[in-house]
Amino acid sequence: MWGGRFAAGPASIMREINASIPFDKRLWKQDIAGSKAHVAMLAKQDIVSQADADAISAGLDTIAAEYEANGVPVDLDLEDIHMVTESRLAELIGPAAGRLHTARSRNDQVATDFRLWVRDAIDEVEAGLLGLQRALVARAEENADAVMPGFTHLQSAQPVTLGHHLMAYYEMVRRDRSRFSDARARADECPLGAAALAGTGFPTDRHATAAALGFAKPTDNSLDSVSDRDFALDYLMAATQASLHLSRLAEEFIIWASQPFGFVKLPDAYSTGSSIMPQKRNPDAAELVRGHAGRIMGCMTALCVTMKGLPLAYSKDMQDDKPPVFEAHDLLALSIAAMTGMVETVTFRTDRMRGLAESGFATATDLADWLVREGGIPFREAHHITGRAVAAAEAAAVPMDQLPMATLKEIDARIDERVYAVLTVDASVASRQSHGGTAPAQVRARIADAKRELGS
Ligand code: ARG
Numbered sequence: 001m002w003g004g005r006f007a008a009g010p011a012s013i014m015r016e017i018n019a020s021i022p023f024d025k026r027l028w029k030q031d032i033a034g035s036k037a038h039v040a041m042l043a044k045q046d047i048v049s050q051a052d053a054d055a056i057s058a059g060l061d062t063i064a065a066e067y068e069a070n071g072v073p074v075d076l077d078l079e080d081i082h083m084v085t086e087s088r089l090a091e092l093i094g095p096a097a098g099r100l101h102t103a104r105s106r107n108d109q110v111a112t113d114f115r116l117w118v119r120d121a122i123d124e125v126e127a128g129l130l131g132l133q134r135a136l137v138a139r140a141e142e143n144a145d146a147v148m149p150g151f152t153h154l155q156s157a158q159p160v161t162l163g164h165h166l167m168a169y170y171e172m173v174r175r176d177r178s179r180f181s182d183a184r185a186r187a188d189e190c191p192l193g194a195a196a197l198a199g200t201g202f203p204t205d206r207h208a209t210a211a212a213l214g215f216a217k218p219t220d221n222s223l224d225s226v227s228d229r230d231f232a233l234d235y236l237m238a239a240t241q242a243s244l245h246l247s248r249l250a251e252e253f254i255i256w257a258s259q260p261f262g263f264v265k266l267p268d269a270y271s272t273g274s275s276i277m278p279q280k281r282n283p284d285a286a287e288l289v290r291g292h293a294g295r296i297m298g299c300m301t302a303l304c305v306t307m308k309g310l311p312l313a314y315s316k317d318m319q320d321d322k323p324p325v326f327e328a329h330d331l332l333a334l335s336i337a338a339m340t341g342m343v344e345t346v347t348f349r350t351d352r353m354r355g356l357a358e359s360g361f362a363t364a365t366d367l368a369d370w371l372v373r374e375g376g377i378p379f380r381e382a383h384h385i386t387g388r389a390v391a392a393a394e395a396a397a398v399p400m401d402q403l404p405m406a407t408l409k410e411i412d413a414r415i416d417e418r419v420y421a422v423l424t425v426d427a428s429v430a431s432r433q434s435h436g437g438t439a440p441a442q443v444r445a446r447i448a449d450a451k452r453e454l455g456s
Helices: 012-018 021-044 050-070 081-099 106-142 162-187 206-212 222-227 230-257 284-307 316-345 350-359 364-375 379-396 405-411 417-423 425-431 440-454
Strands: 147-152 155-161
Touching: 021 050, 021 081, 021 106, 021 206, 021 316, 050 081, 081 106, 106 162, 106 222, 106 230, 106 316, 106 440, 147 162, 147 350, 147 425, 155 162, 155 350, 155 425, 162 230, 162 440, 230 284, 230 316, 284 316, 350 425, 364 379, 364 417, 364 425, 379 405, 417 425, 425 440
Parallel strands: none
Antiparallel strands: 147 155
């Protein structure tokens, strides 16, 4: 394709290091769409004849059908998807095929293909994340009143509801979706027609190709058009943060499924047994989601480092942009699907959660707050008094709400019978009515907001 001024062919090592077809064949649909939009514009602008454009377009349709049926042939000599397709076009329609590459370069071609691919990838991820949000909201609604221990430092802190806990992940995924849609909006400019780096002398219509490919507009600087990979980095950064959230949820499931916690029974479909210990039920899917997050972050780092310090405009380093994006996308899509499946089907052991919420002195703050409210005691002093009540409960091995009044009076005479109303876990969660708090009424209100937002 480019051998005009070369006397010898490439060394076989060169052929191997140069070729991107083994991975960029994944862009074939976008490549054909880009070429069809380009040749239609060339004909409309009288840059190629309508007859040649029709032959090229029909040939591209034939090639698409071939790829669909048999896959893309991997010929390292032809380097990449652009050349593999163009050379097949030449076989099919003859010399007219050579007119397709008028007024473009592989530099703007690949930037366009890749943007189209990332746009589709974002749509796929967004649909997956929407499904995850729906699953979280459904399970949160079922468990809006289910009391569990809330943790800080993984120590029992204050009782919360399981619905509240699950809705925390809803919020994370909501931000993830907004990052992906921001990324999509920024990617929505078409580099096609920037040509190699400087634009073209042919009377092209870049607005027409941008519109034909569903982009909002053409890019505004030809150098930037062919050297920019922000859209891929935006995708990877959004993917990194989404995978980070998924890995936190996965980690909770792993902890919750452990015997000392026993908060969940993971579904058979997402667990494996041990080949040696028959009692085992391993949370493999969750562990892999946790592990995949590391690989996705690695992909993000890889492309950042590839791009850093590259002078304008295109450099061949940039061919290495695609494997990390493809890898991250596959891992993310799988992680989203696995977490959604787990959220939908996990069994929550709410009796066990409640039992632990009641046993961890988690209502200590409620006693301190009551002393402030009812006794007018400064919070710091109330905290101290409560500390002694916790020590007494611990010594007697009873929950806070079962401490005898005599004991409480001994600790502080200002305590009276009314305190018992705030010491149960249900009273504790019900009292947290601040916006976004864990009170079941608040949780239900946020679930209603979420359902409105999700349109369900
Ligand atoms: N396969 C190349 C890539 O993915 C296409 C662009 C090649 N451009 C060039 N000037 N050699 O980056």
